[in-house]
Each structure stands twice: as structure tokens, then as C-alpha cells.
Amino acid sequence: AQSVSQHNHHVILSEAASLELGCNYSYGGTVNLFWYVQYPGQHLQLLLKYFSGDPLVKGIKGFEAEFIKSKFSFNLRKPSVQWSDTAEYFCAVNEGGSGGGADGLTFGKGTHLIIQP
């Protein structure tokens, strides 16, 4: 069975600081990887996704993530955060490859990010 670990449950940063949120998964096969964001009072929105190819993935709002297969990691990064990035961030995974991709997602517990102005 798959599992996803997000080690930082709460992160507090000042505006303009750099951000890195950790995500590790456990699954031996090919995976699809996702980061979703949930702003206060809103629904989950897709930030970025990785299916295959270039392990450095760029998403919306200046976010990027790097898939490191040897470390089973898919960390989220942003060079300079803004107050509006305050939100809950979720990493998710499902089985990839030609036969997969449509399965239900396994989510981490989320990281609550607070940006102080």
C-alpha cells in the first residue's frame, strides 16, 4: 500500500523567505505525484503534477517541485513567498505508468503554511 509523509505540519515564514515543504512517499513502482493547495475557505486546487520526464516540475504561482526517485521525495519549493501563500498544502500520489494513473489518490496529512507580513 502507498503512504505519503509530510514531515512539517506547521510552517511559519516571513514574506520574501524561501520555502521548501517536504514530501516522501512509499511505493515501489511507477508513481504520479501531485501537490494541491487549499486556501482558507476554498476547495483544493492543483498546484503542479508529475507523471514522467523532467523531474523538475513548474506549477502555478511560482511554485516548483523536484522528483528525486532515489529518495522517494517530491518536495515543493518557492524562492520567495507572499502573504497570499498562507494555506494548507497537500502532497498526493497514485500509481503511474501505462496501466495506472486513474486510481484514487493517497494524501499526506498536509502542511499548514502561515506567511507573516
Next chain:
Amino acid sequence: NAGVMQNPRHLVRRRGQEARLRCSPMKGHSHVYWYRQLPEEGLKFMVYLQKENIIDESGMPKERFSAEFPKEGPSILRIQQVVRGDSAAYFCASSPQRTQYFGPGTRLLVL
């Protein structure tokens, strides 16, 4: 293109009543998923459906919970004889193939 629609957004039920949650996928999406989010927890997969078929229900509780996605109309998640532990946010997602897009959720409160 409208996003994934869920209704109601908030639902209050007393113990023993039935809860029906509805989900209309995005236009052109044939895959529907239901997830549950308990307080301080991430989202947990419940069930994956395509039109008139349950593809994977490995995350569904064995009793009282059922889901359908009929040929016409929205997908329905049905919880019979609700208990306080069913209080949670229930999210629906739809997908054309690999990327899932989420609805706003239904917050169920069982009194």
C-alpha cells in the same frame, strides 16, 4: 467550463438519519472520486466510479456507506444511519483521465 459541483455545502443530520451528498463532475469528465477529510487528517480515498460502475471501493466503510454514478445525473454518496463519527468534510473529484479536480466539499455534521 464550470468546476466540480457539490451540494449541499453544509448538511446537518441527527444520529440515525440518512445523508445524501451529490457531486456533478466537470463537463467531459468520466471519472468520479469521493474522499473524506476528518479533523486534523488528510484526505482519505473512499471510492472511484465511472458511469454506472464502481471501479474501486477499497476505501469505503463496509457498512452504511454506498455510492453510485448513474447514467444520467450526479454521483451520490449515501450514508445510512449516520453516527457522530461520520462528521467530516466529504470531497468529490472528477478527472478526464489522470488529473483530479476537486469540488468545494460537503461539511457533514451529525448531532
